[in-house]
Structure formats: structure tokens, C-alpha cells
Amino acid sequence: MAIDWGVGRYEATGELLAPVSEVVVELAGPLTGRSVLDVGCGTGNAALAAAARGAVVTGVDPASRLLEVAAGRAAERGLEIEFVVGDAAAIPVKDQSAELVISIFAVIFAPDPAAAVAELTRVVAPDGQIIITDWLPGGALTVINGTAAKFMGEVLGGPAPKSAPASLAWHNAEALRAAFAPYGFSVEVEERSLVFEEASAEEYLEQSAQHPMAVSADRALSQRPDAEELRAELKSRLLAAAESVNEDPEGFRVTVGYTIATIRRS
Template identity: 60%
Template structure:
């Protein structure tokens, strides 16, 4: 089942990831007069930054609540940004609309990567760019997601016998895999590696803030449906805290470096 990104409060995560949106938008300048699509815009980080730099921006997201948050932020800044409901498999714009299509930690969660790439390439202008970000395995993000995924598989099943006929998920951080996926649509790919440091006063505080993320809230709701839900939640918290402590780089507080990739795709020269 596809995740409902309207759950919980994505806003704290959005604030943590703002520096990455700033990097991606800055490296894409100049933007004056260009049509930018922010796919999976969430609370609007990249969309607002691009609009501030003179771009004509369309922010697209499947989560109605996040779109409202983004609209409110744009209004507070006096920015003209169009926000619309849509997802990576059905981008509500015409062919060749985007001079630049951005997706900051968004399209990587699309359930059908092949359909998402087909839509992104369709929506991008002949001389346009696609620029997306993806986490590189390691760091607190991987630790939390892997620990939570393993625990949910133990509780609800599904983790021990994967369907041998199921397609392997696209490794959005792997340049070779992306080259192959985008080449089918006449695009070539370049990849840069960067690092984001996340900080908190303690591992406990970091985990508490992470509990507001839609993925965490969705998992909590699933566990709450069980008669032993409280015990399961306590055990999951114990395991997550151990995982976060294990990757902590600051013995006096909390700090962790998360590696990520900035992927740029453009049409190949014939």
C-alpha cells in the first residue's frame, strides 16, 4: 500500500532538508523566467527557493495537506507559485513543459520507478534538465528505515520470502542503474555525492522528532491495530534508539552524517 504523506507532520523533516534544496536550486541557476516543476514538492522548499529566484514554478504533490502548507508558505512570502495534486506516475503538465524538473527526496519513493522516469522525461523540455536527490545507504536514515522495516516484517510477515518474480527496486543512488533506466528514454545521467549533517541535543530528541514523519506515523497506526500494540511500540522504540545511538558521531549530543546523491539527467546528444 502506498504511503499517505499527509499523515503526521513532515514539516520538521522539511526543515532539516532545506539546505539540500538550497544546494540543488543554487546549482541550477540562473532560473529567471524558466519553468520549474518541483515534483513531490512537500512543504515547498525547492519550489519557493526557485520562485524567489524568478522562476515560474509548479509544485506537485499527492498529499493535500502538504500542498496547503506549501501554499501558505508561498503566500506568507508573497510568492506566486502554482501547486497542484499529482504524483510521479501522472504529472499533470503537458509534454516538454519543464526547463528544469526537480525532485528532492521525492520521486525515489515512487512505487513504479519506470513509470516515474517515463513521466519525468516526457514533461521535460528538449533542452531541459531533471535534477533529483537520493540517499546513499548508510547514516541515520538507513539505520532507522532498515530497523523499522525489519521489525514490521517480523510482526506482520512478508520479510522472509520475497516474491521471486517481483521487480528489483531501482537503486536511485547508483549511477550505473540510473544510466540504464534513463537511457531507455534518451537521457544520460551525472551523479554528485554530498553529505548532510543532522544534529540534535541527544539521540532521544532526534528519534522523537523522527516519530512525526509520515512513515513513522503509518507504522505506529499499523501497530496500534494489534491487541499487543503498546508492547510492540515499546519494543520498536527500543530497537530504533539502539540503531540511532549506534550511528551517533557525538558522544555529548547527537550528530550524524548522511550521504546523498544529486542526480542530473539530460537528453543525450545524438
């Protein structure tokens, strides 16, 4: 199932993930006058956070609609940021041009991770660093998103395309070291956590339904003659999954783990 990141309303998800961008930008150290590249910038969280700290920022994303949202947010804050359409397999910037390359839960979705690794190492400056975040497997998001993925697999069926590139465990230090070492880079990974809260599990799922992945899945279901029955079954399964990981009996709260990988030349 193809995912169009420009559909739906990723803005809602962006609001939930904003704290992670702040953490990463703060970890990167002083940014005044430094060149920063935000790969998969989405609605601009990390790009805006870096620009607010005095960085010279470029944001790249394959979804032009999200770039328009990000540019509008930058204008509201009086921040000058260059936003460019592009993806991780062909980042439209010069070699070694970014002192800091950031990707907040973005490059982890690259269809060709090997090409993404090659591009990230190409664009980072000799003394620069790459910082990538990924979700830790096995937590609440794995349960909820895995439920949706399993259901869609049951509905759509069929084997995965044989031509699909091998995935990369962007959260795993050893996997990242194996991927980046051939380019002369070392990797450090640390774990953090983020809390998602809503008034109820139902409200959380309503917000999640605006995510491009969910919208893309719904479009796929809409092609089926039994679309309404399938939607109802998916909603039921997702609600059961969300309630199974809920930490707050009076509302909805889940704590999700994520990793921050910092990658530098050895």
C-alpha cells in the same frame, strides 16, 4: 504497509532537508523566467527556493495537506507558485513544459519507478534538465530506518506483493543510466553530505516519529492487541540504532550522504 504522506507532520522533516533544496536550486544555475517543476514538492522547499530566484514554478505532490502547507508558505513570502495534486506516475503537466524538473528525496519513493522515469522524461523541455536527490545506502539513515523496517517486517510478516514493480537505485549512476538511456538521456551523479543535529538521540527520534512513514507504521501497530508492547520494543531498538551511529557524545549528530543526479538529453 501503505504510506499516507499527508499524515503526521512532515514539516519537521522538511526543515531538516531544506539545505538540500537550496544546494540543488543553486546548482541549476540562473532561474529567472525559467519554468520549474518540483515533483513530490512536499512542504515546498525546492519550489519556494526556485520561485525566490525568479522561476515560474509548479509543485506537484500526492498529499493535498502538504500542498496546503506549501501554498501557505509561498503566500507568506509573497511568491506565486502553482500547486497541483498528482504523483510521479502521472504528472499533471504538458509534455516538454518544464525547463527544470526537480525531485528532492521524493520520486525515489515512487511505487512504479519505470512509470516515473517515463513521466520525468516526458515533461522536461528539450534543452532542460532533471535533478533528483537520493540517500546513499549504508550510512546512519540506513541503520536507523533499516531497524524500523526490519521490525515492521517481523511484526507484519508476509512476502512482498508479487505485482510490486522492481525498485530503482536512484543513487546509482549505472542504474540511472540504464533507466534513462532508452529515452535518450545521459546521467551525471555527484555525492554530498548533510548533518542532522538534535540535543539527544531521544529528541531526534521524537522528531522522526512525526514522519508520515513512522505515523503509518504506528497505525499498523495499533491494530495489534499487543500494540503497546510492540511500540516499546520498536522504540528501544530505534534508540539503540540511533546511539550506535551518533557522532556527538554530548548530544546527537549524524552525517548522512546523499546523491545529486543531473539528467539531460544526450
